[in-house]
Amino acid sequence: MRSLPEGPRPWCAGAVVLAGRGPVIAAAEATGWAVRYSAYGEETDAGVELPPELRVPMTVDTPFDLASLTKLCTTVAVVQQLERGTLALDAPVARYVPECTGVAAHGITVRHLLTHTSGLRPELPLYDLPDRAARLRALHTEEPSAGIGTHRYSDLNMLLLQQILERVTRRGLDLLIRDGITRPLGMTATAFGPRPGAAATEDQRLPWAKADRGMLRGEVHDENAWALGGVAGHAGLFATAHDLAILCRALLLGGSYGTARILGPDHVELMLTAPGLGFAVDQAWFMGELAGRGAAGHTGFTGTSLVLDRATDTFLVLLANTVHPRRRPPDNGPRVRAATALARAAATPPRGH
Template identity: 75%
Template sequence: MRAGTEGRRPWAAGAVVIAGRGPVVAAEEATGWAVRYASYDETTGRGVELPPDERVPVTVGTPFDLASLTKLFTAVAAVQQVERGTLRLDGRVGTYLPDFRAAAEHGVTVRQLLTHTSGLRPELPLYDCPTASARLARLRAEAPLTRPGTAYRYSDLNMLLLQHLLERLTGRTLDVLVRDGITRPLGMTATGFGPCPGAAATEDQRRPWAKADRGMLRGEVHDENAWALGGVAGHAGLFGTARDLAVFCRALLSGGSYGGARILGPGHVQLMLTPPGLGFLLDRPRFMGELAGRGAAGHTGFTGTSLVLDPATDTFLVLLANAVHPRRRPVPEHGPRAAAATRLARAVRGS
């Protein structure tokens, strides 16, 4: 994990990687520290390391803050409702959430939320709103920057609107939808919304580099908006292990089933994994390495997490890391993610 170093700082304090093909796990490795730093020293630009006997090593069972990998679970929860006929992909958000007046006025659709073509900006500083009602009012009033359906713009707001839509539609909160519809059926017992006390530490979160002053975080969601929203958000908030995410990957590569459980039918899984995709990022070369361009689908998370599915070879790769420990970088680095994906692609080609 030395790739992309900043001075003597590694890309991540610790990481777990798991790769598989078909029903076989080909590699599973853990390295580094779940907790290495006590704080970040802005005067030296380095982390303040804990004494060796106070550090916590990473194991293959260490949970990580999954960050934006949460979006995939929100997307699956939405597609489950599409499969059941209770939600229309091309239905307008305003039909389900008439009080979200800006999205309603601009005709934003469910499909546009799932494909990041709604035109909404990447994020809003909801963490600066003084009350929950103020946060909700700001989200309801947020209008697209461009005409919906005309351009791709990755946005956390898409999944926040989708969360509100699903909760209004089903009468259940997102954490319950994810638990009852995805993690419990698949036996993903180590995956859920926080708090998660045993998770790998993330950031010494302080201004000006962060958006809130919260100190060193461990087991509390890193994303400031998800934190302000109580830890359960459509775009971030889940914690989980690499082994659990391997099960999630296998279920999707197997057409929506794993063991005796089915979370989606094959047709709807294909809808998620083929262009333009629903929730997944398709053939994005920066983190998919040499898997890109072959029909691969995947996603990343700001904390250092990623997963890639390659339906053509029935392979998957999960990489969980605390790359923001003890402090985020100005620009997230994809080098180690891409290198791992390339190694998997070459191993499959050589088999």
């Protein structure tokens, strides 16, 4: 990858890209800085640069705050319970968590949550409530505000799925993901925070953010995940590009990697077939030319994304700290260009053919 420009507003302070086909890693490159700024300067509307000797270079092993890529592991954990028969896809949420009265009155099911068709609004300001009990009460009593069955992306879906998982298994989401996904796959760099060595995210302050927390590094960026203690169904995981590549390979191989099996092929198919359970499928706004042939993946607010394309047995992990030092309206252009470059490379016959 080329070096990032030193101007006041590059797309990100630093990035890692990792692409592969089959068992081969075709590219693994890092550029820029894991930590470049000490703060965001309101007067200059630019980051306050650290002296060069205090900046932290990005490496291919730098952990990132995955933000909404956390949803993919929550989804796999849910589908594991579907496979084991402890959950039913079309069962009402209230069967598992009766205190979820807000969705119970509307017959919202596990499928509605996984496909973002519950009608729930995108988020609740849980970070403004005084304690965990009040936050959970608000989540449990929230009712749909849009038509059920219409796609409306919402963090609340994944928070409710976390509630269901923890109720039926009597285990925390962090343990379910560790024991059911990351440990068997050997994803040793993936876990909920804190993660002190991670790429920095935002100088999180009002009014542009939802809380006053200062420059964040290794602490979950998402304010609701933070308010819930850092372990949440929609955000909170940290990981490296190599670990995410392992997850991609496991899914491309039908749920197995090496000697580990986290899902059976039929349930991977269920998860990755349009419209997708937890995974976005054929979304050109971040998949570029990988869209349109069954490619699946997700993005995260902090600048993270992954795409896996079963048609060509390829995958792309792009991790960037785009909110360092401050969140901006998202620019998906680099994601689209990277995915399109992978699609064209995968379509090009090897030399000599």
